[in-house]
Amino acid sequence: MGIDRRDFIKIAGLSTLLGLGGKSALELLRPGQVEAAMEAEPQALKANRWCMVVDMRKLDEQTAKKCREACHKIHNVPDFRNPVDPKLQVSDEEFVRWQVKWIWTDSYDHAFPGETAPHMEEMIEHLQFLLLCNHCDNPPCVRVCPTKATFRREDGIVMMDMHRCIGCRFCMAGCPFGARSFNWRDPRPFIKEENPQYPTREIGVVEKCTFCAERLAKGQMPACVEASQGALSFGDLGDAKSQVRELLRTNFAIRRKPYLGTNPQVYYIV
Amino acid sequence: MEDNQIRNEFGNFAEKPVVPKKLYDFKYIGLGLLIFFALVLSPILPNLGKTVAAPDPKLDTPAIQKLAEKERKCVMPTDYMRANHMQMLVDWREAVVRSKGAGGGPVDDRMFVNPEGKKYLASLSNTCMECHSNKSQFCDQCHNYVAVTPNCWGCHLDREQKVTKAETK
Numbered sequence: 156m157g158i159d160r161r162d163f164i165k166i167a168g169l170s171t172l173l174g175l176g177g178k179s180a181l182e183l184l185r186p187g188q189v190e191a192a193m194e195a196e197p198q199a200l201k202a203n204r205w206c207m208v209v210d211m212r213k214l215d216e217q218t219a220k221k222c223r224e225a226c227h228k229i230h231n232v233p234d235f236r237n238p239v240d241p242k243l244q245v246s247d248e249e250f251v252r253w254q255v256k257w258i259w260t261d262s263y264d265h266a267f268p269g270e271t272a273p274h275m276e277e278m279i280e281h282l283q284f285l286l287l288c289n290h291c292d293n294p295p296c297v298r299v300c301p302t303k304a305t306f307r308r309e310d311g312i313v314m315m316d317m318h319r320c321i322g323c324r325f326c327m328a329g330c331p332f333g334a335r336s337f338n339w340r341d342p343r344p345f346i347k348e349e350n351p352q353y354p355t356r357e358i359g360v361v362e363k364c365t366f367c368a369e370r371l372a373k374g375q376m377p378a379c380v381e382a383s384q385g386a387l388s389f390g391d392l393g394d395a396k397s398q399v400r401e402l403l404r405t406n407f408a409i410r411r412k413p414y415l416g417t418n419p420q421v422y423y424i425v
Numbered sequence: 426m427e428d429n430q431i432r433n434e435f436g437n438f439a440e441k442p443v444v445p446k447k448l449y450d451f452k453y454i455g456l457g458l459l460i461f462f463a464l465v466l467s468p469i470l471p472n473l474g475k476t477v478a479a480p481d482p483k484l485d486t487p488a489i490q491k492l493a494e495k496e497r498k499c500v501m502p503t504d505y506m507r508a509n510h511m512q513m514l515v516d517w518r519e520a521v522v523r524s525k526g527a528g529g530g531p532v533d534d535r536m537f538v539n540p541e542g543k544k545y546l547a548s549l550s551n552t553c554m555e556c557h558s559n560k561s562q563f564c565d566q567c568h569n570y571v572a573v574t575p576n577c578w579g580c581h582l583d584r585e586q587k588v589t590k591a592e593t594k
Binding site for chain 1: 522581
């Protein structure tokens with residue numbers, strides 16, 4: 156027995172092809188998919204740097220409330236004022252301690268400390284600013300996270316991987332904007348209408364706004380932007396022709412605590 | 426030298442040690458042994474001779490029934506899913522939450538393409554649970570049988586709970 160020279164060269168040639176080409180060689184011999192693969196959704200929105208511009212001239216309290224409700228509803232954010240079972244009613248103190256907020260409102264002197272003056276325009280003093288995670292370019296929460304549960308995506312979104320969060324709350328200490336909330340207790344009894352398409356959180360993890368990464372992947376704008384009737388604009392800061400760049404070019408906009416060096420990416424036109 | 430003579434550590438002949446032929450205090454030892462074996466066997470004895478029903482995951486959910494006979498298959502073959510669904514879910518999780526996108530771009534990979542080229546949204550809540558909306562009849566069947574408690578359901582909502590909750594209201 157044994158193989159003749161002809162067969163040997165055939166086998167050697169094929170082995171070389173497979174060895175050098177690996178999987179692509181298989182493709183060459185038998186076209187068609189060999190393995191399962193992951194890919195992005197075709198309609199997903201892409202950007203170099205996502206950012207948000209809040210036009211406070213257009214944002215009244217009703218609209219702000221609508222934005223907040225839209226966000227908290229689709230993301231299953233618990234409302235401790237409104238438990239499913241009325242027996243679970245929490246006290247005011249507990250409400251303040253436990254509340255979970257992705258997007259909320261606060262006054263100018265709370266939102267922009269250090270930039271107040273004794274006498275300011277009355278309108279500004281009474282304005283309720285819509286606040287959310289600033290998706291900083293230099294996010295301190297990412298730097299302190301020991302498990303990399305929170306990380307900065309290439310498009311600038313500061314994302315959370317709830318599967319990895321161990322609830323150490325370093326990020327909450329790191330974030331100068333109070334944009335992060337800890338789940339002191341199981342949120343489910345406090346979610347009146349659950350959105351089955353989005354998970355809830357568990358006791359013991361930190362959560363925050365994700366710029367609606369799950370909606371961007373589907374080609375939709377963030378929920379608050381959709382609900383804002385034009386007061387909120389969301390777009391690519393890296394694209395000079397984008398709407399947000401146009402707004403920033405033609406209006407004076409401020410950011411929250413820029414002097415801290417985190418480079419926040421939510422702009423406020425006042 | 427005779428074999429049965431034993432030397433002590435100084436090299437002198439010593440008396441052969443006397444090995445008692447009797448077990449002293451057998452009462453107490455026996456009682457101790459009894460308690461020991463009772464404890465050790467306590468989980469085994471009650472189930473002796475009994476057979477635990479083999480897991481029987483049910484596939485008769487409305488979403489699956491609605492599919493045409495030919496279309497009625499999972500994202501991967503059944504055998505593969507049975508053995509590897511946990512690894513697959515972990516891979517999906519990494520790709521959806523943390524991936525940099527197929528082209529290295531800044532978009533997460535949320536589509537799963539199976540070897541047949543069919544595309545599915547990689548989502549436990551929205552794809553798996555869409556068909557397998559009967560968690561207690563499907564997931565829990567095997568998980569309980571092999572005594573594993575995956576922590577998926579701490580966050581991901583199973584649709585079944587919602588249905589039963591609405592029914593009891």
